[in-house]
Amino acid sequence: xxxxxxxxxxxxxxxxxxGGREWALPGKRxxxxxxxxxxxxxxxxxxxxxxxxxxxxxxxxxxxxxxQFLADRFYDVQAxxxxxLRKQVLKVHQKNRxxxxxxxxxxxxxxxxxxxxKQGGAVxxxxxxxxxxxxxxxxxxxxxxxxxxxxxxxDASGCAINYQGLDSVCEWAETAxxxxxxxxxxxxxxxxxxxxPPTVALxxxxxxxxxxxxxxxxxxxxxxxxxxxxxxELSLAGCPRISERGLASLHHLQNLRRLDxxxxxxxxxxxxxxxxxxxxxxxxxxxxxxxAQGLPSGPEEQSRDTASPLPA
Amino acid sequence: MLRRALQxxxxxxxxxxGLGTHRGRSTLGKVExxxxxxxxxxxxxxxxxxxxxxxxxxxxxxxxxxxxxDQNGKVSEIKKKIQSVLPRGAWNPLRDTSYLPPEHSDVxxxxxxxxxxxxxxxxxxxxxxxxxxxxxxxxxxxxYSQASTALSVGGIRQQFSVPENIQLSLFSVEFLRNINExxxxxxxxxxxxxxxPSGYLLLxxxxxxxxxxxxxxxxRQEGAKVCLMSPEQLRNKFPWxxxxxxxxxxxxxxxxxWFDPWCLLQGLRRKVQSMGVLFCHGEVTRxxxxxxxTETTSGEEVTLRRIHExxxxxxxxxxxxxxxxxxxxxxxxxxxxxIAELAGVGKGPPGTLQGTQLxxxxxxRYVYLWHCPQxxxxxxxxxxxxxxxxxxxxxxxxxxxxxxxxxxxEEPDPGNLEVDHDFFQDKVWPPLAQRVPAFETLKxxxxxxxxYDYNTFDQNGVVGPHPLVVNMYFATGFSGHGLQQxxxxxxxxxxxxxxxxxxxxxxxPFLFNxxxxxxxxxxxxxx
Numbered sequence: 001x002x003x004x005x006x007x008x009x010x011x012x013x014x015x016x017x018x019g020g021r022e023w024a025l026p027g028k029r030x031x032x033x034x035x036x037x038x039x040x041x042x043x044x045x046x047x048x049x050x051x052x053x054x055x056x057x058x059x060x061x062x063x064x065x066x067x068q069f070l071a072d073r074f075y076d077v078q079a080x081x082x083x084x085l086r087k088q089v090l091k092v093h094q095k096n097r098x099x100x101x102x103x104x105x106x107x108x109x110x111x112x113x114x115x116x117x118k119q120g121g122a123v124x125x126x127x128x129x130x131x132x133x134x135x136x137x138x139x140x141x142x143x144x145x146x147x148x149x150x151x152x153x154x155d156a157s158g159c160a161i162n163y164q165g166l167d168s169v170c171e172w173a174e175t176a177x178x179x180x181x182x183x184x185x186x187x188x189x190x191x192x193x194x195x196x197p198p199t200v201a202l203x204x205x206x207x208x209x210x211x212x213x214x215x216x217x218x219x220x221x222x223x224x225x226x227x228x229x230x231x232x233e234l235s236l237a238g239c240p241r242i243s244e245r246g247l248a249s250l251h252h253l254q255n256l257r258r259l260d261x262x263x264x265x266x267x268x269x270x271x272x273x274x275x276x277x278x279x280x281x282x283x284x285x286x287x288x289x290x291x292a293q294g295l296p297s298g299p300e301e302q303s304r305d306t307a308s309p310l311p312a
Numbered sequence: 313m314l315r316r317a318l319q320x321x322x323x324x325x326x327x328x329x330g331l332g333t334h335r336g337r338s339t340l341g342k343v344e345x346x347x348x349x350x351x352x353x354x355x356x357x358x359x360x361x362x363x364x365x366x367x368x369x370x371x372x373x374x375x376x377x378x379x380x381x382d383q384n385g386k387v388s389e390i391k392k393k394i395q396s397v398l399p400r401g402a403w404n405p406l407r408d409t410s411y412l413p414p415e416h417s418d419v420x421x422x423x424x425x426x427x428x429x430x431x432x433x434x435x436x437x438x439x440x441x442x443x444x445x446x447x448x449x450x451x452x453x454x455x456y457s458q459a460s461t462a463l464s465v466g467g468i469r470q471q472f473s474v475p476e477n478i479q480l481s482l483f484s485v486e487f488l489r490n491i492n493e494x495x496x497x498x499x500x501x502x503x504x505x506x507x508x509p510s511g512y513l514l515l516x517x518x519x520x521x522x523x524x525x526x527x528x529x530x531x532r533q534e535g536a537k538v539c540l541m542s543p544e545q546l547r548n549k550f551p552w553x554x555x556x557x558x559x560x561x562x563x564x565x566x567x568x569x570w571f572d573p574w575c576l577l578q579g580l581r582r583k584v585q586s587m588g589v590l591f592c593h594g595e596v597t598r599x600x601x602x603x604x605x606t607e608t609t610s611g612e613e614v615t616l617r618r619i620h621e622x623x624x625x626x627x628x629x630x631x632x633x634x635x636x637x638x639x640x641x642x643x644x645x646x647x648x649x650x651i652a653e654l655a656g657v658g659k660g661p662p663g664t665l666q667g668t669q670l671x672x673x674x675x676x677r678y679v680y681l682w683h684c685p686q687x688x689x690x691x692x693x694x695x696x697x698x699x700x701x702x703x704x705x706x707x708x709x710x711x712x713x714x715x716x717x718x719x720x721x722e723e724p725d726p727g728n729l730e731v732d733h734d735f736f737q738d739k740v741w742p743p744l745a746q747r748v749p750a751f752e753t754l755k756x757x758x759x760x761x762x763x764y765d766y767n768t769f770d771q772n773g774v775v776g777p778h779p780l781v782v783n784m785y786f787a788t789g790f791s792g793h794g795l796q797q798x799x800x801x802x803x804x805x806x807x808x809x810x811x812x813x814x815x816x817x818x819x820x821p822f823l824f825n826x827x828x829x830x831x832x833x834x835x836x837x838x839x
Contacts, residue, residue, distance in 0.1 A: 068499055073399060081498045089493050163489060219489045222509030222566050244690075244708060245508040245569075251691035252565070272708050276690040 092215060095119060096165035106144045109151050112169050113143050119159035126152045153207035157235075162215035163223060170226050207233040211260075214239075218246025225252035235260035242266060244273040251280045261288040412633045413592035413624050417448040419809070420622050420637040422596050422651050424451025426461040426573065426795055427787050428643035429580040430802025433495075436587040438806050443588065448635065450624055452595040458729060460645050461577050461795060463762030465679055465713055467570040467694050467704065468796035469512040470536035471562060473527045473836040474772065477793070478534040479817045480800040485567040487799035488576070494799075495583040503579040507571040510705070511564040511693040513550075514837065515747070520698060521559040523836060528562050537566040552688040553695075554749055563693065570694060570704055573795050597632060598623035599640070599655045601781070615666065617656055617781045639809060641785045646674040646726075646763035648788035655784050665780060668828045672774065672789040674726040675766035679715045680736050684754040687712060699743040702839050703751075711757065716740045717792075717839060729761040764792045770832040775801060776808055776823040785809060786824060791838060 070077040099118075103111035113123040113131070117139045122132035126149055133139040154169070161169075205227055210216050216239045224231070231253050236242055243266040250259070259281065267273050270289030278286045419435060421428045432447050439445045456462040468488070470481045487494055492502045516524040524540075531538045540562055543555035549563075585591070600621035608614055619640050625632040644651045652658065652670035660666025687710050694704040703714030716739050718724065724732060736756060745751045767774065767789035774789040787805045790797060800817060807815040814820065821833045 064499075071498065078498070085496055085498055089496070218507055218509055222569075225565050243506075245506060245510075248690045249509045249511075269708055276708065280690045 092160055092162060093164070095160045096162050096168075098164075098168040102144075107147050109149060110144050110146065112154075113151055115165065115168065116154055116156055116159070116161075119156060119161055119165070121154065121156040121159045121161075123151055123155075124153040125149045130155075150204040152205065153209075153233075154205065155207075155209040156213060157209050157211040159213055160215055161210070161213055161220075163217070163219045166216070166220045166223050170223055204230045206230055209233075209235040210239060211235050212238040215241070217241035218243060218249070221246035222249045225249070228252045228254060231256060233258045236264065237261070238263045240265055244268065244276075247273060247277055248280070250277070253281070254283075256281055256284045259284050259286045259288075261286065411593070411626065412631075413448055413450065413594065413635050414446070414590060415633070416446070416636045417590070418445045418637065419447045419639045419641060420596075420635055421447065421449045421641045421643055422622075423642070423644035423648075423788075424449045424454075424581075424591065425456070425459045425643065425645050426577050426580065426798040427645070427790075427801060428641070429577065429584055430798045431641055431643060431787055431805045432584045432589045432802075433580055433587070434802040434806035435809060436584065436589060438803075438810055440810075447589045448592060448637075449584075449589060450592045450594055450596055450622075452593070452627065454593050456577070458763065460763050460765060461573050463679070463760060464573045464795045465570065465704070465715075466573045466795065467512070467568075469564060469568045469694070470531055470534070471512055471514055471527070471538060471564055471568070471837055472793075473523075473530065474821075474833055475530055475534055476817065476819055476821060476833075477772070477797070477835060478531055478536055480797040480804075480819075481793075482535055482567065483800040483803070483817065484796055484798065488571060491576070491579065495579045497583055497586045500582060503575055505571040505575045505579075508569045508705075509566065510570075510691065511566070511568045513564075513693040513695045514562045515558045515696065515698050516560045516562075517557055517698040518559045524560050524562055527837065531562075536564065538562050538564050550688065550691070552748055552750055554747055556746075558698065568694070576795075576798075592624055594624040594626050594633070596622055596651060596654070597625045600634070601656065615780065619655060619781065619783050639783045639785065641787060641805065641809075642670075643787045645788060645794070646672070646765040648672045648765060648786070652778075652784075652786075655778075655781050657778055657781055657784070665828045668824075670774065670786070670789070670824075671769040671827060672765050672767050675764040675791075676724045676726040676729070676761050677715060677717060677764055677792070678724075678731055678735055678740075678759060678761050679713055680740060680756055680759040681706065681711060681713050682754045682756045683709070683711050684751055685710055686750045686753070688748060688750065695747070696839055697743055697747050700839060701740055701743040701747075703744055703748075712751075712754075714740060714744060716743070726763065729763075731759040731761050733759065765789055765794065766791045769827055770834045771838045772833050772835050773797065773801060773819075773822055774824055775804055775819045778824050791835075793838070 067077065067081065071081050072078075095118075099111050099114055102114050106114075109125070113125070116123050117131065117133050118137075120133055120137065122130050123143070124130045125143060125146055128143075128146070128149070130153075131139060131143055132155075208224075208227070208231060210220075216236070218241070221236075221242065224234075232255055234250070234253065234256060235258075237260045242261075242264050247261060247267075250256070259277070261267075261274065261277065264270065274286055274288035277288070278284075421432055428449055428451070432449055435445060435447055453459065468481060468485060470478050470485075472478050472481065488505060488507060491505060495503060514524065528538050528540055540560060541549070542560070543558050546553055546555050546558065546561050599619045600623070601617045601619040603615050603617045605613060605615055619637065621634045621636050622640060623632045623634050640655070642648050642651050642655075649670050649672045652672075658667060658669030688705070690705070690708075692705045694702065696702040699716070701714065701716040703712050705711070706713050716735075718735070718739065722739075724735075733756070736759070741751070741754075765788050771791040772789070773791075773794065774786040776786060778784045778786065785805055785808065787801055788794075790801075794801075801819075804814055804817055804819050807813070821831075826833065
């Protein structure tokens with residue numbers, strides 16, 4: 001399936017460009033990393049790993065240490081800072097809330113599509129064109145009429161999707177294919193008491209792009225296993241929280257043909273990780289760090305039986 | 313001079329009754345000695361100069377500059393005295409007692425491992441109103457050199473046979489997944505527990521296949537994502553397994569794996585300190601209790617005991633501090649049996665409730681780390697063979713951790729933590745090499761030993777109050793799966809303490825009474 005960005009540049013380009021940077025879809029704003037962290041919230045860097053990538057400016061540092069100084073001495077200021085921290089977290093939760101009404105009314109595919117579009121992503125239904133929200137976050141609601149048309153591709157690049165959001169997307173993909181996933185304690189789903197029926201092979205979601213998503217981490221990758229039958233393309237480029245431990249759980253996705261794991265800052269050894277992932281998924285083209293990266297000098301001795309690497 | 317006096321960064325004592333906020337600064341790295349953190353009641357380096365007279369040899373630094381040096385010394389003394397009087401200083405007019413525990417504490421938690429800290433966290437989180445309960449955690453070894461938490465292999469799974477265990481594990485996974493929301497401390501970096509979501513693979517021979525099937529059914533009912541695999545499917549998925557002798561396998565697809573227990577411990581410690589829990593580096597040596605006699609409904613005489621004081625002895629000294637307390641929580645892990653004995657549990661004729669001891673004892677277990685260059689790849693789950701031997705991958709470099717639980721007859725002497733390498737040669741390697749042929753060539757890199765808080769009765773945890781020693785609560789005896797249930801057990805004990813009953817997960821089958829009544833809650837899937 002040709003990516004729309006490729007359609008823009010070269011007509012027959014089915015291959016991937018390097019680094020994932022050409023993946024910018026037409027009309028989509030790509031937010032650079034440092035704009036994601038709100039500047040007004042000076043002291044509350046606790047749970048946002050992205051802030052580590054930003055060097056604090058002089059005034060920010062002074063502001064933070066004053067707040068810290070006050071918080072050490074006054075309960076009120078400490079409570080205020082904890083409240084601000086909690087608000088950050090709740091904001092992400094609010095973005096990932098499930099839209100149960102839409103699911104009941106319009107079906108699981110429409111609900112999943114609405115969720116992705118609301119986050120700022122793009123959705124492609126089978127046989128239709130890409131649907132995405134414009135710069136102000138508005139999108140057409142025509143897709144709500146597609147009751148049984150499955151979603152073929154999802155582009156959630158740069159969205160604030162986290163485990164809970166991905167959980168609902170995968171759940172909707174599963175219920176669409178009549179696979180009732182056993183519920184998990186602590187989630188908002190009902191507790192299902194009966195064992196699940198045998199699964200029906202899903203030929204549904206084929207491509208999933210999660211590039212530069214700040215909240216996608218190893219747990220989310222473990223959640224992707226129900227899409228094993230259909231998923232052929234997965235892109236995780238630039239996600240700051242994914243490490244090699246999460247990549248190990250991708251071996252469920254045996255139908256995967258293209259995997260992009262380039263530019264993952266949390267992976268400790270990108271070259272070796274790419275080799276191990278290629279060994280784990282033999283029929284998949286893995287785009288990642290050059291395998292000689294990190295080696296001091298000399299040729300690589302490990303044999304590799306996968307497809308030839310693309311020029312990095 | 314006023315500005316310097318108000319400077320943060322000096323070591324913080326505590327204004328005994330909680331008038332100031334105490335931000336203990338704990339590092340996330342390993343603790344070397346006792347200098348790892350500045351907790352509220354531990355002052356490894358007390359820079360507070362109290363009003364006792366200085367050592368005359370202190371003036372040795374003024375050699376050559378007699379008049380000036382004297383003045384400088386006096387000025388700094390005065391400065392420190394002023395700092396101790398201002399807010400956030402420790403006002404110790406008579407003697408520096410910042411290393412001692414407080415004289416009164418509502419709850420005393422014996423044991424500062426992951427279970428004890430989890431109980432402290434949930435007590436502080438669920439208490440109403442906030443700040444109502446004073447909690448003291450007493451830990452005798454701050455380096456955690458023998459603690460089961462630090463020496464654990466770190467796995468978490470839902471593949472148990474008892475439904476309560478599955479629920480505990482499911483909640484703990486949810487806790488770990490959202491650990492940075494539960495344990496967030498302002499201005500501290502987020503925690504990375506290095507979770508590997510690779511799942512568990514349990515193998516069963518012909519004998520155990522029926523039991524495994526019924527277990528998986530229970531697990532799926534509770535909400536675990538486990539699937540059964542035939543030997544054929546197993547070979548397709550993991551070509552490095554030799555499926556000879558394997559009749560059935562159960563594989564956890566999600567929410568199972570392994571993580572870094574030390575990170576969880578330090579994260580809990582950091583958060584718990586920020587919530588105002590007091591720490592004490594000492595050992596519990598005595599409980600002072602009173603007894604009262606009552607009659608049961610059937611007219612039987614029964615003696616109820618109530619603990620009033622806990623004597624905490626300081627490290628490497630004879631000094632002790634009696635701490636008056638309302639509740640004691642026994643989370644001492646492998647040494648819980650000794651603590652229970654001190655409290656008078658089990659002092660009575662055998663066969664009665666008074667005479668029922670806490671059946672938790674130390675058991676030594678070995679873990680070996682080896683390197684196998686041709687070993688299984690990145691997708692390797694935590695494999696538990698039918699024979700009881702287990703292994704998992706460690707890192708990217710084809711290193712593997714594994715071991716095996718010895719049978720009752722071969723139990724090693726738990727007096728020390730020395731490793732027996734012959735055990736690996738005889739008991740661990742042969743079954744693993746038979747199951748994974750690539751393990752025929754391997755090289756053991758290192759090994760260590762740790763303790764299980766082994767419940768000899770039924771290998772499941774003991775949670776809840778003791779029927780006769782009315783204010784002692786247990787949270788121990790998990791026999792190797794305490795780490796993976798710690799967050800949920802902490803919450804359950806906190807609910808029991810604060811509400812009097814279990815609210816979210818009903819752990820009544822795990823109460824102490826079952827030892828007297830003989831109701832075993834046997835867990836089959838213990839490694």
